Amino acid sequence: xxxxxxxxxxxxxxxxxxxxxxxxxxxxxxxxxxxxxxxxxxxxxxxxxxxxxxxxxxxxxxxxxxxxxxxxxxxxxxxxxxxxxxxxxxxxxxxxxxxxxxxxxxxxxxxxxxxxxxxxxxxxxxxxxxxxxxxxxxxxxxxxxxxxxxxxxxxxxxxxxxxxxxxxxxxxxxxxxxxxxxxxxxxxxxxxxxxxxxxxxxxxxxxxxxxxxxxxxxxxxxxxxxxxxxxxxxxxxxxxxxxxxxxxxxxxxxxxxxxxxxxxxxxxxxxxxxxxxxxxxxxxxxxxxxxxxxxxxxxxxxxxxxxxxxxxxxxxxxxxxxxxxxxxxxxxx
Amino acid sequence: xxxxxxxxxxxxxxxxxxxxxxxxxxxxxxxxxxxxxxxxxxxxxxxxxxxxxxxxxxxxxxxxxxxxxxxxxxxxxxxxxxxxxxxxxxxxxxxxxxxxxxxxxxxxxxxxxxxxxxxxxxxxxxxxxxxxxxxxxxxxxxxxxxxxxxxxxxxxxxxxxxxxxxxxxxxxxxxxxxxxxxxxxxxxxxxxxxxxxxxxxxxxxxxxxxxxxxxxxxxxxxxxxxxxxxxxxxxxxxxxxxxxxxxxxxxxxxxxxxxxxxxxxxxxxxxxxxxxxxxxxxxxxxxxxxxxxxx
Amino acid sequence: xxxxxxxxxxxxxxxxxxxxxxxxxxxxxxxxxxxxxxxxxxxxxxxxxxxxxxxxxxxxxxxxxxxxxxxxxxxxxxxxxxxxxxxxxxxxxxxxxxxxxxxxxxxxxxxxxxxxxxxxxxxxxxxxxxxxxxxxxxxxxxxxxxxxxxxxxxxxxxxxxxxxxxxxxxxxxxxxxxxxxxxxxxxxxxxxxxxxxxxxxxxxxxxxxxxxxxxxxxxxxxxxxxxxxxxxxxxxxxxxx
Numbered sequence: 001x002x003x004x005x006x007x008x009x010x011x012x013x014x015x016x017x018x019x020x021x022x023x024x025x026x027x028x029x030x031x032x033x034x035x036x037x038x039x040x041x042x043x044x045x046x047x048x049x050x051x052x053x054x055x056x057x058x059x060x061x062x063x064x065x066x067x068x069x070x071x072x073x074x075x076x077x078x079x080x081x082x083x084x085x086x087x088x089x090x091x092x093x094x095x096x097x098x099x100x101x102x103x104x105x106x107x108x109x110x111x112x113x114x115x116x117x118x119x120x121x122x123x124x125x126x127x128x129x130x131x132x133x134x135x136x137x138x139x140x141x142x143x144x145x146x147x148x149x150x151x152x153x154x155x156x157x158x159x160x161x162x163x164x165x166x167x168x169x170x171x172x173x174x175x176x177x178x179x180x181x182x183x184x185x186x187x188x189x190x191x192x193x194x195x196x197x198x199x200x201x202x203x204x205x206x207x208x209x210x211x212x213x214x215x216x217x218x219x220x221x222x223x224x225x226x227x228x229x230x231x232x233x234x235x236x237x238x239x240x241x242x243x244x245x246x247x248x249x250x251x252x253x254x255x256x257x258x259x260x261x262x263x264x265x266x267x268x269x270x271x272x273x274x275x276x277x278x279x280x281x282x283x284x285x286x287x288x289x290x291x292x293x294x295x296x297x298x299x300x301x302x303x304x305x306x307x308x309x310x311x312x313x314x315x316x317x318x319x320x321x322x323x324x325x326x327x328x329x330x331x332x333x
Numbered sequence: 334x335x336x337x338x339x340x341x342x343x344x345x346x347x348x349x350x351x352x353x354x355x356x357x358x359x360x361x362x363x364x365x366x367x368x369x370x371x372x373x374x375x376x377x378x379x380x381x382x383x384x385x386x387x388x389x390x391x392x393x394x395x396x397x398x399x400x401x402x403x404x405x406x407x408x409x410x411x412x413x414x415x416x417x418x419x420x421x422x423x424x425x426x427x428x429x430x431x432x433x434x435x436x437x438x439x440x441x442x443x444x445x446x447x448x449x450x451x452x453x454x455x456x457x458x459x460x461x462x463x464x465x466x467x468x469x470x471x472x473x474x475x476x477x478x479x480x481x482x483x484x485x486x487x488x489x490x491x492x493x494x495x496x497x498x499x500x501x502x503x504x505x506x507x508x509x510x511x512x513x514x515x516x517x518x519x520x521x522x523x524x525x526x527x528x529x530x531x532x533x534x535x536x537x538x539x540x541x542x543x544x545x546x547x548x549x550x551x552x553x554x555x556x557x558x559x560x561x562x563x564x565x566x567x568x569x570x571x572x573x574x575x576x577x578x579x580x581x582x583x584x585x586x587x588x589x590x591x592x593x594x595x596x597x598x599x600x601x602x603x604x605x606x607x608x609x610x611x612x613x614x615x616x617x618x619x620x621x622x623x624x625x626x627x628x
Numbered sequence: 629x630x631x632x633x634x635x636x637x638x639x640x641x642x643x644x645x646x647x648x649x650x651x652x653x654x655x656x657x658x659x660x661x662x663x664x665x666x667x668x669x670x671x672x673x674x675x676x677x678x679x680x681x682x683x684x685x686x687x688x689x690x691x692x693x694x695x696x697x698x699x700x701x702x703x704x705x706x707x708x709x710x711x712x713x714x715x716x717x718x719x720x721x722x723x724x725x726x727x728x729x730x731x732x733x734x735x736x737x738x739x740x741x742x743x744x745x746x747x748x749x750x751x752x753x754x755x756x757x758x759x760x761x762x763x764x765x766x767x768x769x770x771x772x773x774x775x776x777x778x779x780x781x782x783x784x785x786x787x788x789x790x791x792x793x794x795x796x797x798x799x800x801x802x803x804x805x806x807x808x809x810x811x812x813x814x815x816x817x818x819x820x821x822x823x824x825x826x827x828x829x830x831x832x833x834x835x836x837x838x839x840x841x842x843x844x845x846x847x848x849x850x851x852x853x854x855x856x857x858x859x860x861x862x863x864x865x866x867x868x869x
Contacts, residue, residue: 055433057371102617109369109575110616112433113567120564121609128602172734172743179720179731186718189680190779191706191735231560235441242434278445285438289431290416293423 016154020147029146033153033219035260040157040212041233042240042252043164047205049238050246051168052198053181054104055112058119059237061099062092062206064229065122066213071138071223072131081143085214092210093203095122100202105195123229137224140217149219156215160208165249167204177201232278236263239281243288245295254297259284339476341597342590347482349582349589350489351551354544355562356569356581357496358537364513364576365533368421368429371436373541373566374559375443380406380542381549381558382451385458395458395546396484402546403539410538414531440559447556458549485547492540493582509533513576561605568608572615574622584623631658632691633787633818634679639688641674648674650842651688656787661809661819663833663850665826667862670839672822673715676789679820680712681705692787706735711785713776715792715822721765725756725775728764732782747782754778754808770801777808788812790821794828806832830854838862 020029041059048056066088073079073087095118103114126132168174176197179187184194217223236259244255266277292299359373380402387402388395421432457463465480500506508529548554548562569588573580591611595604619625632655641649649671656662664672677683679690681702690698697705720728729750733743751757754774759767767775773793780788790809794802802825809832813819823829829836830850838846838853840862846853853859 049430053430055430055437057437099613102613102620106616106620108430109433110571110620112371113369113564113571114612114616117564117567117605117609117612120560121606124602124605128600170740172730172738172740175723175727175731176734178723178727182720182722183718185682185702186714186720187731188682188702189706189712189714189718190732191703191783192731193701193703238434238437246430275445275448278448279442280445282438282440282442282445286435286442289420289435289438293420293428293431 013158017151020150024147026146029150031264033146033150035257036150036153036157037212037216038236038240038260039253039256040153040160040208041237042244042256043161043249044205044208045234045237046241046246046249046252047164047168047201049241050248050251051174051177051181052201054108054198054202056115056202056205057112057234057238058099058115058117059205059209060229060231060233061095061115061119061122062209063213063216063233064119064126064225065092065095066210067217067223067228068126068132068138068213069210070214070217071140074140074218075138076131081218085211088214089207089211092213093207096202096206097199100199101195104198104202119229119231119234123225126225126229133224135224135226137222137227138217140221140223142221143218149215153212153215153219156208156211160211161249161253163208164204168249173197173200235278235281239284239288241295242285243292243295245297245299248297251295251297255295258296336473336475337597339474341593343476343478344482344593344596345590346586347478347486347589348592349586350486351544351547352565352569352585352588353582354489354492354540356566356573356585357493357578358540359566360570360573360576360578360581361496361509362534362537363570364578365509365530366417366421368417368432368436369567369570370537371433371563372440372443372559374561374563375440375447376406376410376538376541377545377548377562378447378554378556378559379443380545381458381554382447382545382556383542384546384549385456385554388458388460394462395460395550396462399488399543399546403543406542407535407539409535411531411535413538414534415527417534418527418530440563444556444559447559451556453556455553455555456549457553458546460550463550479551481550485551488547492543496536496540505529505532564605564608568612571612572623574624574626577622577624577626580622580624580626587623632656633658633693634820635689635691635694636675636679637689637691639675639678639685639690641671641678641683642686647842649678649685649839652837652839652842652844653688654837654844654847656818656820657834659813659816659818660834661813661821661832663829663836664820664822664839665829665836666839669841671842672839673791674842675839676712676791676820676822680710680789706783706785709784709786710789711780711783711787712789713773713780713791713793717769717772717776719764719767719772719775719779721763723764724761725764725767725771726751726760728775729778729782732779735783750778750782753811754781755804770797773797774805774808777805781812785817787818787820790819790823792822792824795824802828 019032023029041063045056045059048054069088069091070081070084073084074081099114099118103111127135132138168177176192179190179192180194180197188194213228216228240255240259241252242255243259244253245251263277288295355373355377359370363369383402383405384395384398387398417432417435420435421428423431460481462481462484463479467478467480467483469476469478500509512526512529545554565588569581569584572584572587588608591607592604595601595607615623634656636652636654639649639652640647652675654662664675666672674683678685681697681700681704684699689696692705692708692710697708720731726744726747729747730743733746737743737746748757748760751760754777756771756774756778759771764772764775773796777790777793794805797805806828809819809821821829821833833850835848836850836853837844838856838859845858845862846856848856
């Protein structure tokens with residue numbers, strides 16, 4: 001079984017590795033490269049939502065931070081592109097620690113709000129600072145080698161996938177994270193520090209997103225707040241993961257490929273793409289939630305991601321907390 | 334600069350007034366259903382546009398349309414709530430997480446619909462009261478109060494008082510409080526949880542939409558305004574302490590003051606950033622809100 | 629240095645003015661089983677929550693191996709060597725029985741292979757080895773209670789807090805669990821146990837502390853406590869003051 005999975009993974013990688021040998025059509029390469037990137041964004045978003053049960057409504061923050069760090073270091077400080085990528089990841093990870101520490105102690109609603117507010121706040125900062133070029137954005141030196149970015153994105157995303165797979169499905173860390181999702185207070189009695197583990201998971205999801213952002217900036221050669229910090233980035237990663245199925249790594253990959261393929265097709269055929277696409281994304285989330293709560297992959301394989309999962313993450317906590325909540329609520333209503 | 338201080342305070346109070354109404358409905362819905370609604374800003378936006386079009390077509394003072402907007406959106410909310418209920422009581426997956434995701438999806442969909450129908454432009458609802466203003470003066474200080482903002486404040490106070498009466502003095506209010514306290518027990522006592530939840534959600538959506546009209550008369554509206562008001566609603570509710578209704582007015586007024594001070598003394602572009610910093614500090618120091626009485 | 633592994637020094641815990649635990653002082657000696665009894669709502673579980681770090685005491689101190697641990701969080705106490713079970717059992721339902729125990733075993737064995745080995749040995753000890761791969765949610769109550777004990781054991785604690793691990797089991801299962809508890813004691817673990825079933829407590833405890841309405845009304849050997857007039861009063865349901 002394990003061998004079979006490895007075999008499938010290697011086969012897919014082999015196919016992806018030789019695609020550029022058959023076509024040098026920049027359009028095709030661009031589409032596939034971007035698809036890799038969205039696979040990466042979807043699986044990293046799922047680290048929080050699916051594995052720890054906390055909704056990150058500001059995943060674009062990390063992508064944008066990464067993009068701006070790469071752009072600023074290259075343009076203002078003359079760093080080489082390769083050197084900026086670790087910095088981009090580091091900056092995103094640092095932002096995750098800062099945003100996560102106060103909010104990951106609390107129930108998931110706070111985290112969802114705080115991450116969203118973070119994204120809006122960072123966008124505003126990027127709009128007013130001089131170093132980011134404000135609303136005009138930043139231009140990077142063009143480096144017109146589609147194959148380079150194709151391979152780079154493929155390698156980084158594949159490495160992220162393997163890293164997440166190892167940490168979440170093989171290493172002790174994964175079991176600890178799942179224990180946290182299933183029963184946080186019970187896990188504490190077993191020597192697990194919830195805030196620490198959740199913050200680690202958050203950093204794990206933010207660092208790769210920052211690196212993707214960095215690659216994106218150099219690849220597209222132009223970034224502005226509307227393109228790298230936009231809601232649509234978070235929304236899209238979220239739709240992909242939810243549609244594919246939370247709590248697994250395969251689900252978001254499938255979701256990302258399908259949604260991205262759909263988007264690409266859709267884009268080619270409709271001019272007023274952005275707005276209709278929003279409606280479709282929104283409808284897709286709502287319909288998936290109502291009709292396929294376990295996502296496509298979860299429904300196909302019967303995976304439910306843990307029966308009690310996310311109960312604590314989002315709404316009600318365990319009984320004791322619940323009681324105080326409701327008493328308070330009633331007193332003051 | 335000191336001379337502008339009274340104006341900043343008065344402005345803050347009046348902006349805060351509108352926020353009170355939004356956040357009270359939002360807090361109420363949270364208290365009963367235990368989920369936060371990410372679509373709150375979109376309900377405001379849709380209400381604002383309904384007010385805008387009604388006014389454009391009929392040229393009647395938009396404030397007269399407040400009841401119409403309330404009833405219409407109340408009905409929409411009432412009919413909509415069962416869908417949320419279905420998600421929340423789902424057996425598969427993680428209902429609470431999914432409910433949150435669901436409202437987020439709704440917000441996205443409404444925003445897309447708004448952009449499709451209303452376009453990207455900003456507008457404002459033409460009210461006869463927009464032009465007029467009251468001026469007060471004493472010594473070196475003077476304060477200008479636009480009539481529409483005064484009306485907004487009166488509206489906010491009225492809604493707050495009415496809601497308070499509804500919750501404290503009526504059988505319906507008793508049922509809502511019972512539900513907020515204990516779902517199972519309330520059900521045993523013969524309270525129809527489903528219907529009560531639908532009413533609460535309807536009232537919340539209605540109030541949000543109505544407040545949208547006032548926002549439209551006071552500031553400008555656009556199909557993209559939703560996210561901002563959702564964040565501001567969260568800000569108020571978290572600052573007040575989640576589920577602690579009595580804290581809402583103070584938090585709303587504080588937000589109003591922050592906003593007016595940034596407008597007058599600093600760069601209004603930093604307002605959301607300031608909001609985030611305050612939110613962050615509150616979560617860091619006192620996650621149960623300013624009064625420590627939240628959930 | 630005393631021989632006490634755990635000392636409660638006038639521990640008080642109030643919830644909004646209500647004294648859930650009021651001025652309780654007792655200790656657990658090395659290798660001893662101490663029973664904690666009392667009518668419903670006497671504060672037994674609150675004491676567990678205070679000792680295991682879920683609630684900090686309002687007043688008073690908790691000493692573990694002569695160190696003040698009053699304000700440490702649960703996960704630090706687990707690392708120090710306090711293991712506990714929950715009255716309302718808390719398995720991780722989506723994970724297998726083995727995985728449940730492995731998570732606890734990480735506390736002393738950070739490497740997965742070591743943790744699994746350790747977890748297997750514990751499952752053998754508690755008799756759950758043949759269910760290792762089953763989902764924790766699929767276990768019957770007796771199994772879940774035993775899993776609860778297995779998880780606490782996997783921490784390799786020097787003090788074990790057992791909250792109603794016998795209640796709700798049939799006589800055969802109860803007998804097995806009691807044997808397990810005695811075996812644990814013999815392996816050198818000190819035990820503080822809350823149990824509703826008098827017979828169990830009186831048989832296995834070296835000493836018993838009795839609570840009523842949050843106050844400690846007696847402390848002594850089972851024989852002494854059973855003769856104590858206040859204890860009899862409390863249990864016969866008369867006005868206890």
